[in-house]
Amino acid sequence: MTKQWVAPRPGASEVLESIDVDVRPPGPGEVTITVRAAGMNPADTKHTRAADSSAYPIAIGYEVAGVVSAMGPDTEIASGGGAVGDEVLAFRVSGGWTEELTVPAADVFAKPASLDFPQAANLLLAGTTAADVIRVTRASGRDTVLLHGASGAVGVSVLQQLRPLGVRVIGTASERGADTVRRYGGEWIAYGDGLEARVRDLAPDGIDVAIDCVGTDEAIDVSLALVADRSRIVTIAAQQRAAAEGVPMVGGAQPESKAFRDSVRQRLIDLAAAGQLEVPVARTFPLAQAREAAELLESGHPGGKLALVP
Incomplete structure (x- = not known):
């Protein structure tokens, strides 16, 4: 027993x-x-x-x-x-x-x-979720990414997996999470009132990709305001808003996401073994x-x- x-x-x-x-x-x-x-x-x-x-x-x-x-x-x-x-x-x-x-x-x-x-x-649950949102948004070298919830488990994994690609990541978090965002290669920005304006000041050339790991209306609203191509916005938590706005949402129960997440498990373990994924x-x-x-x-x-x- x-x-x-x-x-x-x-x-x-x-x-x-x-x-x-x-x-x-x-x-x-x-x-x-x-x-x-x-x-x-x-x-x-x-x-x-x-x-x-x-x-x-x-x-x-x-x-x-x-x-x-x-x-x-x-x-x-x-x-x-x-x-x-x-x-x-x-x-x-x-x-x-x-x-x-x-x-x-x-x-x-x-x-x-x-x-x-x-x-x-x-x-692996956080790591494969992070890999999945990167896949969906097609984030790559010259992109500027807005990452909502960057100090959380999925956000931290996203930061680490994007770092080798040379992507610029602006990550939202509370002040308590600022050091975590910076430690893993992101540029910290506080969420809350005025977020859109603060992001525009920090990235005057625009935002290419938005990744939402928190599911708040603020995260979706700011993402929609800043990213022209809705297929490059993704959420893991705002199911109703995603459906209403035509924004991709990923989840481990979705057949395509499940197959992808299963396929990257060994790669993520290898990154951790090499000290590239904490x-x-x-x-x-x-x-x-x-x-x-x-x-x-x-x-x-x-x-x-x-x-x-x-």
Whole structure:
């Protein structure tokens, strides 16, 4: 038996419960992982608020890092090879807020030695989302990019993935996030009243691309005012505004986005291994305190990535 956090009914952090579950042995093409850290993402509790009661209980958590405890017959992990005792990370999985789980080997990769377990457990959901918005907007060398929410997990990954392209990035954040934006290569600008005018002053030659990682009306309104080509505006959070304004929105459940995100996992791991993609972790919590950690995550101001440590 192992401890696992689930949502037994629709709701946010307040409905989460820890239950005992059996861990099934791995079959062909599967791996069992003893979890050393479980990543935490806004999507974890966002997806537990659906009204369809038939989907519950829902096991929480899409990415983990840990140690291989068992492998199915004739099985190797996605990055090749694999053996009991290997340090690995896994994404996209289901039910990662747990002590141990069995997952498809195709979603398991060798963990870079440069990342500790909490960092590795938080690399790929934010990293693949960042890669996806860059793909959609076609951001490249001579572009000037306006990045809303640049100090958040996805924003920080966008900054790092754009840096080798030579793209100029103007990143919105609170004053508290200014140093983070600058650290990863962006030019900080405060969000709030007058944002459009401040951006125009900072980029008199115009903005080519806008990436929205926060989903506010301000982010969409300013993006529409500054970017002529709506196909080069993208949001990961403003679903209703995107539909109304004809602006692309990306999400991991979309077939094209899912296929792309799965295809870039190894590339992002290689960047992290080379020291070119960092994962700032603000805080870790014992697995038993998942509800408290989720409350901090839902506050919108965790100060960086969070991880659960069994």
